[in-house]
Amino acid sequence: MYQLLLPDLQLMLAENDEQGMREFCEALFPAASAEILLEVSPEEAWRVLSLCDIQRLVEIFAYFSLPFQVELVHLMDRTHLSRLLEEMAPDDRVDLLERLDPDHVESILPLVAQAERADIRKLLSYPENSAGSIMTTEYASLPKDITVKEAFERLRRQAPDRETIYYIYITDDQRHLIGFLTMRKLILARPEQKLSEIMTREVISVRVDEDQEKVARDIDKYGFLAIPVVDDSNRLVGIVTHDDATDILEDEAEEDQQRLAAVEPLEDSYLSTSMMTLARKRGVWLFFLLGASVLTAWVLQFFEAGESDSWLIMFLPLVLASGGNAGSQSAALVIAALAREHFTLKGGDALKILNRELLLSSMLGATVGMVSFTAAWLLTDEMRPAIVVSSTVFLVVVMASVAGAALPILVHSLHVDPAYMSTPLIAALVDVIGVIIYFNVAFLVFGQYPPFEM
Amino acid sequence: MYQLLLPDLQLMLAENDEQGMREFCEALFPAASAEILLEVSPEEAWRVLSLCDIQRLVEIFAYFSLPFQVELVHLMDRTHLSRLLEEMAPDDRVDLLERLDPDHVESILPLVAQAERADIRKLLSYPENSAGSIMTTEYASLPKDITVKEAFERLRRQAPDRETIYYIYITDDQRHLIGFLTMRKLILARPEQKLSEIMTREVISVRVDEDQEKVARDIDKYGFLAIPVVDDSNRLVGIVTHDDATDILEDEAEEDQQRLAAVEPLEDSYLSTSMMTLARKRGVWLFFLLGASVLTAWVLQFFEAGESDSWLIMFLPLVLASGGNAGSQSAALVIAALAREHFTLKGGDALKILNRELLLSSMLGATVGMVSFTAAWLLTDEMRPAIVVSSTVFLVVVMASVAGAALPILVHSLHVDPAYMSTPLIAALVDVIGVIIYFNVAFLVFGQYPPFEM
Numbered sequence: 036m037y038q039l040l041l042p043d044l045q046l047m048l049a050e051n052d053e054q055g056m057r058e059f060c061e062a063l064f065p066a067a068s069a070e071i072l073l074e075v076s077p078e079e080a081w082r083v084l085s086l087c088d089i090q091r092l093v094e095i096f097a098y099f100s101l102p103f104q105v106e107l108v109h110l111m112d113r114t115h116l117s118r119l120l121e122e123m124a125p126d127d128r129v130d131l132l133e134r135l136d137p138d139h140v141e142s143i144l145p146l147v148a149q150a151e152r153a154d155i156r157k158l159l160s161y162p163e164n165s166a167g168s169i170m171t172t173e174y175a176s177l178p179k180d181i182t183v184k185e186a187f188e189r190l191r192r193q194a195p196d197r198e199t200i201y202y203i204y205i206t207d208d209q210r211h212l213i214g215f216l217t218m219r220k221l222i223l224a225r226p227e228q229k230l231s232e233i234m235t236r237e238v239i240s241v242r243v244d245e246d247q248e249k250v251a252r253d254i255d256k257y258g259f260l261a262i263p264v265v266d267d268s269n270r271l272v273g274i275v276t277h278d279d280a281t282d283i284l285e286d287e288a289e290e291d292q293q294r295l296a297a298v299e300p301l302e303d304s305y306l307s308t309s310m311m312t313l314a315r316k317r318g319v320w321l322f323f324l325l326g327a328s329v330l331t332a333w334v335l336q337f338f339e340a341g342e343s344d345s346w347l348i349m350f351l352p353l354v355l356a357s358g359g360n361a362g363s364q365s366a367a368l369v370i371a372a373l374a375r376e377h378f379t380l381k382g383g384d385a386l387k388i389l390n391r392e393l394l395l396s397s398m399l400g401a402t403v404g405m406v407s408f409t410a411a412w413l414l415t416d417e418m419r420p421a422i423v424v425s426s427t428v429f430l431v432v433v434m435a436s437v438a439g440a441a442l443p444i445l446v447h448s449l450h451v452d453p454a455y456m457s458t459p460l461i462a463a464l465v466d467v468i469g470v471i472i473y474f475n476v477a478f479l480v481f482g483q484y485p486p487f488e489m
Numbered sequence: 490m491y492q493l494l495l496p497d498l499q500l501m502l503a504e505n506d507e508q509g510m511r512e513f514c515e516a517l518f519p520a521a522s523a524e525i526l527l528e529v530s531p532e533e534a535w536r537v538l539s540l541c542d543i544q545r546l547v548e549i550f551a552y553f554s555l556p557f558q559v560e561l562v563h564l565m566d567r568t569h570l571s572r573l574l575e576e577m578a579p580d581d582r583v584d585l586l587e588r589l590d591p592d593h594v595e596s597i598l599p600l601v602a603q604a605e606r607a608d609i610r611k612l613l614s615y616p617e618n619s620a621g622s623i624m625t626t627e628y629a630s631l632p633k634d635i636t637v638k639e640a641f642e643r644l645r646r647q648a649p650d651r652e653t654i655y656y657i658y659i660t661d662d663q664r665h666l667i668g669f670l671t672m673r674k675l676i677l678a679r680p681e682q683k684l685s686e687i688m689t690r691e692v693i694s695v696r697v698d699e700d701q702e703k704v705a706r707d708i709d710k711y712g713f714l715a716i717p718v719v720d721d722s723n724r725l726v727g728i729v730t731h732d733d734a735t736d737i738l739e740d741e742a743e744e745d746q747q748r749l750a751a752v753e754p755l756e757d758s759y760l761s762t763s764m765m766t767l768a769r770k771r772g773v774w775l776f777f778l779l780g781a782s783v784l785t786a787w788v789l790q791f792f793e794a795g796e797s798d799s800w801l802i803m804f805l806p807l808v809l810a811s812g813g814n815a816g817s818q819s820a821a822l823v824i825a826a827l828a829r830e831h832f833t834l835k836g837g838d839a840l841k842i843l844n845r846e847l848l849l850s851s852m853l854g855a856t857v858g859m860v861s862f863t864a865a866w867l868l869t870d871e872m873r874p875a876i877v878v879s880s881t882v883f884l885v886v887v888m889a890s891v892a893g894a895a896l897p898i899l900v901h902s903l904h905v906d907p908a909y910m911s912t913p914l915i916a917a918l919v920d921v922i923g924v925i926i927y928f929n930v931a932f933l934v935f936g937q938y939p940p941f942e943m
Contacts, residue, residue, distance in 0.1 A: 064693070066711050098710075187676065194673050201655045201672065218655065218672060219648050222641065239518070255739075256552075257520050258732040260714070278712040281735050285709075288742035289825055295746065296821030296912060297814060305826040306838075310845065314852055317818045321857050321886075324814045328807035329864045335803040336868065348802050349789045352809055352920050353782035359813075360751060360778045360913040364771045367750030371743055372759040384760075391764065398768050403775050410783045414790065432775075458750060458912040459814040466806050 041074050048079050053086055060087035060095070069098030077106040085115065093122040102307045105134050117146030120155075124198060126171040126279065129158040133168075166250045167243040169283065170264045170273030175200045177230060179207070179214060184226040198276055202261050205234050212238055212263055212271045240265045243272055248287050251280035291374060294454035295367060297324065320459070327463035331470055338474040346420040347477060350411060354427045355469045357403060359462035362435030365392050366461050369440045370453045385444050389437060396436030397429075404429035423480050427473045434472070435465045495528050502533050507540055514541035514549070523552030531560040539569065547576040556761040559588050571600030574609075578652060580625040580733065583612040587622075620704045621697040623737065624718045624727030629654045631684060633661070633668060638680040652730055656715050659688050666692055666717055666725040694719045697726055702741050705734035745828060748908035749821060751778065774913070781917035785924055792928040800874040801931060804865060808881045809923045811857060813916035816889030819846050820915050823894045824907045839898050843891060850890030851883075858883035877934050881927045888926070889919045 040063075047055040060068060060083065072080040072095070084092050084107070096104065096119065108116060108131070120128055120143065132140050132155065144152055154172055161167025175197045177186055186203070194200050203221065205214035214234035224233050240263040241250050254262050254277055261274040290300040299316035301308045308316075369388060408425035412418065439461050443453035494517075501509040514522060514537065526534040526549070538546050538561070550558065550573065562570060562585070574582055574597065586594050586609065598606055608626055615621025629651045631640055640657070648654050657675065659668035668688030678687050694717040695704050708716050708731055718727040744754040753770035755762045762770075823842060862879035866872065893915050897907035 191676055194677050223648055255735055281709055296817045298818050305822045318853055328810045331806045332803045349786045352785045356782045363750045363913055364752045368759045459817055
């Protein structure tokens with residue numbers, strides 16, 4: 036909705052209207068300013084942002100995507116950059132620094148104040164995709180022996196630079212996490228009560244080396260605003276907030292979607308990924324799947340397909356496609372169930388799924404088979420080809436559905452992302468097995484590979 | 490992690506240990522109790538829950554999936570049910586009632602207190618998937634003329650039954666939304682300041698008939714805890730909270746994933762969807778795609794494929810699969826870009842995407858084509874088949890990649906969900922066009938359809 040202001044901004048840039056650009060920073064919500072600045076070039080965006088107050092710059096900057104942030108960083112002078120890094124939220128700052136060239140980071144760090152520098156080095160040291168790498172160190176914490184009234188006074192001092200003050204963590208002298216309070220509970224308490232009387236002692240926390248997806252799912256499951264992150268000795272080291280959790284869940288969903296379509300997950304958005312990266316992330320799968328297709332061609336060779344009746348070839352793509360379609364459906368559903376429903380693989384559940392797929396694909400295969408019987412009969416005017424095509428469709432749909440369900444379960448039990456069992460991969464497997472089924476059914480119905488003697 | 494307690498619960502159920510079951514409700518976090526109860530049958534879960542205090546029952550109940558909630562509702566006596574409905578959060582309550590048989594709802598409503606009844610009827614009246622259907626009416630609101638000190642006193646009274654008190658909406662006598670305050674700002678303010686002095690006057694809100702996905706994306710984009718929902722005259726009617734937004738975004742991602750695999754989106758999880766529903770949601774696409782395959786068979790008939798050389802048939806699945814794989818990759822990437830990146834379709838962006846796909850698929854097609862040249866040469870020991878196969882692979886990869894990008898853009902511009910351009914659908918289109926390309930390339934290279942004269 037703010038896009039309407041884009042022409043105004045472009046005019047200011049053309050006229051080099053510094054006063055106007057300064058007002059642009061101040062007058063709008065940071066998110067709105069960011070939205071409009073994304074529409075101009077990074078150079079133009081930086082011309083505007085360099086005129087903003089540093090606080091406002093930090094707020095707007097937080098709404099940009101990482102690739103755009105990196106482009107801006109390369110345009111900044113060292114003074115702006117060091118101020119920006121000091122003021123940014125610690126988790127966003129680490130995300131940004133991880134994207135920069137390590138040499139560049141080492142040259143920037145001396146510009147940053149001592150306290151932030153230690154924090155940056157520590158957060159950078161946690162392994163990628165761990166709770167430690169996504170947490171922020173700006174949490175609100177209080178000791179247990181103060182009163183509610185004192186708590187409010189201390190929170191008032193902590194408020195300006197904490198990510199959230201609505202969840203308050205109670206720690207002892209050694210920073211051990213011993214309790215938890217919501218702001219709501221604090222507001223409802225009497226001013227003279229001690230925090231130790233009203234705090235919840237059983238705190239749900241995550242370990243600093245926990246996988247980020249598990250952390251995000253916990254925040255989502257419990258409906259938390261944030262979850263505390265602790266080290267081996269239960270010392271509070273940070274928090275992960277709900278908005279970061281949402282971003283992680285969206286990223287994971289997008290990764291799954293890309294894997295399902297046989298693309299190695301991209302780190303950036305489609306339009307900001309370079310052609311070479313796209314070629315690599317797609318090429319690796321295209322070659323692998325081509326290998327599977329060569330196998331199908333090799334198998335077809337044995338059936339001397341070229342010497343078969345025309346109808347047998349006519350319906351070859353149809354029977355293979357039926358299998359591919361059915362397999363892609365069951366794979367997608369089972370993969371979503373494994374990812375989303377926190378499906379813990381017990382023997383019983385796996386069997387239940389395979390049972391369902393067997394029953395369901397028998398129903399679907401039988402009806403799709405009947406329709407293809409009619410189609411084959413109409414196109415060839417003969418009964419026996421129709422019998423071959425429809426029986427094959429039935430068998431291939433059942434085989435593909437069960438394989439589409441079984442393979443994700445299998446790789447999941449080997450602790451591999453089930454989304455690697457992509458639609459094209461299932462289709463490639465169906466091609467190989469489908470060809471064998473098809474020619475063998477034809478042999479059974481005709482007693483020979485039509486129209487030749489064995 | 491709480492699963493370890495399941496054997497204890499099963500023992501309590503076997504021994505009908507009512508005291509133990511009551512403790513089970515009280516001793517654990519509601520989310521943990523819910524997690525364990527999901528492992529026993531609905532009948533057993535209800536035996537435990539019926540012994541819980543009503544407040545605790547409501548808290549645990551909120552963690553169940555809708556299908557499980559519906560099963561429990563059917564087991565409940567009317568007293569429990571009416572109390573539960575009165576105490577539930579208004580948005581969750583409406584979600585549940587929408588799942589029940591309308592006659593059943595009408596028989597339950599008289600049991601519910603007058604105030605809740607009016608609220609239920611109102612929320613039930615908003616169209617499905619609108620902001621109105623997902624909002625809650627339990628928001629914190631205050632008039633503008635009171636002081637910060639008075640505000641805290643009023644919030645203390647509102648706190649127990651508000652979904653959030655961390656966002657406070659300022660309304661006038663006619664409930665018009667005129668301002669907004671965070672709890673953080675309230676804590677930082679001086680007690681004697683008037684709310685009108687410290688409130689933000691420009692409030693980002695959504696209309697009650699706005700699409701729920703748009704609402705969820707706004708909450709996500711701005712990192713809000715909640716967004717206010719207003720009617721035509723800017724009167725505050727409810728709020729949508731961040732946890733509901735996350736659920737919506739996850740549901741939408743799952744829907745997209747299912748559409749991409751040619752499954753009509755399921756309303757429930759895979760395991761709790763009935764076989765008949767699954768058969769219907771999958772069958773409709775299988776039949777449609779079968780129709781496309783019949784078209785491929787019909788086209789193949791014209792090329793008298795059965796009278797061609799063996800090698801031509803051998804590599805038919807390979808060239809079709811190459812196209813299907815490349816098309817599925819570009820379709821998945823473009824669909825994600827359209828959905829996730831709030832991609833507003835301008836002519837320039839669409840052209841940019843198609844340009845990228847053309848260039849990228851030429852690179853990918855050329856390299857995959859070269860590998861298939863080698864494979865075809867090795868398998869047939871002849872040069873000309875290898876030329877036909879590799880040229881076709883090149884053309885089919887380019888055609889499929891561009892089509893896989895263009896079709897989602899096209900349907901998106903017609904305001905249809907681009908995810909309908911599923912992998913199997915792209916593969917089906919590639920089959921038809923791929924067959925035509927393949928036989929025509931063979932004709933060009935050999936001057937005839939091998940090995941016969943035209």
